[in-house]
Amino acid sequence: MITIPERISLANLPTKIEKLDRLSAQLQGPSLYIKRDDQTGTEFAGNKIRKLEYCIREALDQGCDTLITCGGIQSNHCRATAAVAAKLGLKAIVVLRGEQPDTYEGNVLLDHLLGAEVRWISSEDYRDHRMNIMNDIASEVSAHGQQAYVIPEGASSGIGAFGYYTALQEIVQQEQELGISFDAIVVALGSGGTHAGLLLAQQLLETSHRIIGINVCDDEQYFQKAISTVIQESSHYIDQPVHIPLKAIEIIDGYVGKGYAQSQPQELKCIQDLASLEGVILDPVYTGKAFYGLLEEIRKGTFEDMQNILFIHTGGLYGLFPHASSFRF
Incomplete structure (x- = not known):
């Protein structure tokens, strides 16, 4: 029996699983399901709260009163962290990549509404020094008599990964209730923590699911290393070594497109088509790219030996609105 860390309960769980009937019929391939x-x-809203439930429980256990994290200007994770901090009476400091805009919209608007302190750093500093910058802020907080807890980008950490360890437990229970089994679980890869948690659970619970990530930035090699690192960190919490070879970390590369948070017409059309066909709205940064990649791979025959595929909708609705001008109706 594996004992995992404790969490606080904040998310509306379990999230439902829906079959995409009309889309599945159009594709004439495996049946597609989506976990909401x-x-x-x-x-x-979104996948980050599952991870934050574990991170923030650890922060509270350590007596911390300030949460520090980072992300892009439309970071779902930063917005979720700001929301949880406000709910629990904590302070949130979010470090955002890029230049401060003249007007706020989407997630960055919500960061401010939720009372987070927002600090801006250059893209170069974010890429090369974000952890050092957040640790320096933590020292600054400590000098004022408070105690900070630093959450990495996307809450992709050893403790955060348990959010998707328990998500796979949830999926297994839902499979029993629905009377089906999923051959593969597909998820967008933005920082790697969600994939890491699913794969950790798949290994330790010995389920038969293939865990497949579709990266929306960087490349396959980057994420294989990032996921492996998170899983190694997680193993320290359960006092049990977990070794997963890099080649066993399944990633479908090739759908980054123009780059992180930059959309191509075919990706936007995929979002629009799914919305009008199934009433499900994806986002252009994560789920839109990954779902487009999944559909392309189904059309290529990559999943022809599968019957049921589950795609995890990791959220991101608020990040859709700043891209409104990119859509053509």
């Missing part, structure tokens, strides 16, 4: 982790809440 975009419905984990309102202010903290």
Whole structure:
């Protein structure tokens, strides 16, 4: 029996699983299902809250009163962290990549509404020094008599990964209730923590699911290393070594497109088509790219030996609105 760390309960769980009937019929391939982790809440909607439930429990256990994290200007994770901090009476400091805009919209608007302190750093500093910058802020907080807890980008850490360890337990229970089994679980890869948690659970619970990530930035090699690192960190919490060879970390590369948070017409059309066909709205940064990649791979025959595929909708609705001008109706 594996004992995992404790968490606080904040998300609306379990999230439901829906079959995409009309899309599945159009594709004439495996049946497609979607897990609605975009419905984990309102202010903290998306996959990040599952990970934050574990991170923030650890922060509270350590007596911390300030949460420090980082992300892009439309970071779902930063917005979720700000929301949880407000709910629990904590302070949030979010470090955002890029230049401060003249007007706020989407997630960055919500960061401010939720009372987070927002600090801006250059893209270069974010890429090369973000952890050092957050640790320096933590020292600054400590000098003022408070105690900070630093959460890495996307809450992709050893403790955060348990959010998707328990998500796979949830999926297994839902499979029993629905009377089906999923051959593969597909998820967008932005920082790697969600994939790491699913793969950790798949290994330790010995389920037969293939865990497949579709990266929306960087490349396959980068994420294989990042996921492996998170899993190694997680193993320290359960006092049990977990070794997963890099080649066993399945990633479908090739759908980054123009780059992180930059959309191509075919990706936007995929978002629009799914919305009008199934009433499900994806986001352009994560789920839109990954779902487009999944559909392309189904059309290529990559999944022809599978019957049921589950795609995890990791949220991101608020990040859709700043891209409104990119859509053509």
